[in-house]
Amino acid sequence: AVYRRQPCLSAVDAALAAGQKRMISFYDQVRVREVGAEELAGLxxxxxxxxxxxxxxxxxxxxxxxxxxx
Known part of the structure; x- marks a missing residue:
């Protein structure tokens, strides 16, 4: 997944404050795009x-x- 740092940090802080500790608990609060192996091949x-x-x-x-x- 690829996401922007600041919106992600804000969403993680909010999730933790709400007692949510799953790594994906904040995904619905930020724009996330999955990146496939073929896109990563050149890295x-x-x-x-x-x-x-x-x-x-x-x-x-x-x-x-x-x-x-x-």
């Missing part, structure tokens, strides 16, 4: 493009990956 290594950092260890790994690209 290169998708493991880098969509790397997810949820822990301090994953953040450290992401920072190392970014430094290697610079």
């Amino acid at each position: 290169g290594d998708l493991s880098l493009t969509f790397f997810n950092a949820n822990t301090p260890e994953e953040l450290a790994q992401a920072e190392k990956m970014l430094a290697a690209l610079e």
Whole structure:
């Protein structure tokens, strides 16, 4: 999915304030467009493009990956 940052943050804040904790609970409040694999093919290594950092260890790994690209 692709979405704009600020509207998404506002919708996530509202969902959390309402006690909704599902990752998709805010989707009906923002414009979301699914992007298929064929559209992503030109982006290169998708493991880098969509790397997810949820822990301090994953953040450290992401920072190392970014430094290697610079």
